Amino acid sequence: MLDETEEGHVTEDGRQIGGVLMEMRNITLRFGGVVAIKDISFDIRKGEIRAIIGPNGAGKSSMLNVISGFYHPQEGEIWFKGARRKPMKPYQVARQGIARTFQNIALFEGMSVIDNIMTGRLTHMRSGLFSQALWWGPAEREELENREVVERIIDFLEIQHIRKTPVARLPYGLKKRVELARALAAEPELLLLDEPMAGMNVEEKEDMSRFILDVNDEFGTTIALIEHDMGVVMDLSDRVVVMDYGRKIGDGPPEEIRNNQDVIDAYLGVAHD
Amino acid sequence: MIYREAGDFKTTYRDDSQTFPIRFDRRAYYALVAVAFLVLPFVMNDYWASAVFVPFLIYSIAAIGLNILTGYCGQVSLGTGGFMAVGAYAAYKLMTAFPELNIFFVVLLSGGVTAGVGVLFGLPSLRIKGFYLAVATLAAQFFLVWLFNKVPWFYNYSASGQINAPERTIFGIIVTGPSTPAWSKYLFCLTILFILSWVARNLTRGEVGRTWMAIRDMDIAAEIIGVNPLKAKLTAFAVSSFFVGVAGALFFAVYLGAVEVTEAFGIQKSFLVLFMIIIGGLGSMFGSFAGAAFLVLLPVFLKNALVGGLGWPTDLAAHLELMIVGALIIVFLIAEPHGIAALWRTAKEKLRLWPFPH
Structure with a gap:
């Protein structure tokens, strides 16, 4: 069962869960008169798989967009790695070590798979415009080093065969996998997955679940995911936040949520009597 | 059979990411460069140089520049003519103010000046996209041409309002001014094109290029992986304007020698370069060359065919030429919207399997 100490604990399957990585405190987000998120607090611990679930329109995606810096909440605080985060732009959030995927795949359609994943290394690349214009020396070395990291991720996600294929030609399931690869290439501390299994068949879902578990297990990446498939959520996650109409109605391990x-x-709805 | 990749194994990522991964392509490229530098300067005459080769080289530089901005970074620009004018006038001012400065550096510095101006006019791109940005760059086009007409300082108060390139030499060879031999114009432009296309290739295959393409394909996703949109768009404007400025400087100093801004760098020039990259292929280095070659060669070919071959009157041929070029552009856009570069790619894929396509 969950141990509430700061040092963390070890799960039944032997994974180390650490202290709090990210904490949302009393977040409220409004669009004009519509309250998308109302006074929600929860935390994400290092090394865990945290699920956010809820019916349609509950504010799950808005919550993810708050974390990744697309929306700025009117009230509340975001704490990341023990420090309060100032309102920042999405690219600054990325540089802090937070990567994400999108509900509707957001790949760069005009580029090949390898180039797409290489863009994920952006936050790790330093060489300037002029050294890249010359190519020889530092720029080439950096490019090749990062290429090696990317190739390891390609191996890991088993997409070697489509390395040079333009993304536009790939089927849906593979695109989802490439998008995950691009997010992983950033070697993030926190990985946000917005419905990673939407629109997949059972086989693809099984593959994706396996990859999510492997990523968490092998790289120790903290994962926060939104998912509609209850079976998947209950199997994968360590703790679950449940949202409904912008409010938090549950928070805890899967068996408790169930x-x-x-x-x-x-x-299921409530009978009015 | 000759053109194939089977058996050509890559054992390092360095080999795998080279510009011409197929051995046949690589050899063809070396041969082409050798012919361009070592054979052509000795065999070409004045007509070929001034009608075909020199404009092709200069327009290639401009097309690569615009392709970086429009094809790679997705920011439509109709200000190419205006930015070429900036390069030309910068070159003129530099040549007259610092007569000792080597023409090679004059050309590069003109590109630098244009890069600065390009960044300035690129600032609106942070807020506006697509057609609206095109209109904003159109404003740049008209403003810059107006400026160079209006302020006499730019043309050193000459009575005609024209600018004339004084004579300059490199290693004792005349490259600008009225008495420049054709082959030295050609070699000078070729050298600059060679260096700049190598730079462009390096930029587009590396991190900067991927940043540009990410902004082009989906700016929201680009931001989420850590691209600063401001920086990405402004570097695209800067690099693109540098290329266009160099092209403008060469167009004035080396090719024409004397320039009147409305005539040489009007809106037609912006459209011409834009057509080049659309016909050649957006987001392709090869496309920039192919488009420039196509639109430089086509009028020459038509003129020779109609006037020389069929004996038609020159004015009729000139009008027909406009119609044919226009029609061809439309046909091209319908038949192959991705340009000559896409045709070339398909041809290569077919060639790889030939003669056993199954």
Whole structure:
């Protein structure tokens, strides 16, 4: 069971869960008169798989967009690695070590798979415009070093055969995998996955689940994911946040969430008597 | 059979990421460079140099420049003519103010000046996209041409309002001014094109190029992986304007020798270079060359065929030429919207399998 100490704990399957990596404190997000997120607090611990679930329109994606810097909440604080985060632009968030994928695949369609994944290394590349214009020396060395990292990720996700294929020609399931590869290439501390299994068949879902577990296990990456498939969520995640109409109605390990009356009501509806 | 990649194994990532991964392509490229530098200067005459080769080289530089901005970074620009004018006038001012300065550095510095101006006019691109940005760059085009007409300081208060390139030499060889031999114009432009296309290739295959393409394909996703959109767009404007400025400086100093801004760098020039990259292929180095060659050669070919071959009157041929070029552009856009570069790619893929396509 969950141990609430700062030092963290070890899960049943032997993974190390550390202290708090990211903490959302009393986040409220409004669009004009619409309240998308209302006074939500939760934390994400180092090394865990954290799921955010809820019915359509509950504010899950908005929450992810707040974390990645697309939306700026009107109230509340975001704490990352023990420091309060100032309002920042998405590219600054990326440089802090947060990568993500999108619900609707957001790959660069005009580029090959390898180039797409190489863009993920951007935050690790330093050489300036002039040294790149010359190519010889530092720029080439840096390019080749990063290429090696990218090739390891390609091996890991088993997409060697499509390395040079333009992304536009790939089927949906593979595109999802390439997008995951691009996010992984950044070697993020926190990986946000927005519905990684939307629109997949059972086989593809199994593959993707395996990759998510492997990423968490091998690289120790902390993962926060939004997913609709309850079976997947309950199997994968260490802790689950449940949202409904912008409010938090549940937070805890899967078995606890499964028996939470508010959650059952939100998903199945309540009889009015 | 000759053109194949089977058996040509790459054992390092360095080999795998070279410009011409197929051995046949590589050899063809070396041969082409050798012919361009070692054979052509000795065999060409004045007509070929001034009608075909020199304009082709200069327009290639301009097309590569615009392709970096429009093809790689996705920012449409209609200000190419104006930016070429900046390069030309910068070259003129530098040549007259610092007569001792080597013409090679004059050309590079003109590119630098244009890069600065390009960044300035690129600033709106952070807020506006697509057609709206095109209109903003159109404003740059008209403003710059107006400026060079209006302020006499730019043409050193000459009575005609024209600018004339004084004579300059490199290693004792005349490259600008009225008495320049054709082959030295050609070699000078070729050298600059050779260096700049190598730079462009390095930039587009590396991190900067991927940043540009990321902005082009999906700016939101680009931002989420850590691309600073401001920096990416402004470097594209700067690099692109540098190339266009160099092309403008060469167009004035080496090719024409004397320039009147409205005539040489009007809106037609912007469209001409834009057509080059659309016909050649957006986001392709090869496309920049192919487009420039196509639009430089086509009028020459048509004129020779109609006037020389069929004996038609020159004015009729000139009008027909406009119509044919226009029609060809439309046909091209319908039949192959990705340009000559896409045709070339398809041809190469077919050639790889030939003669056993199954």
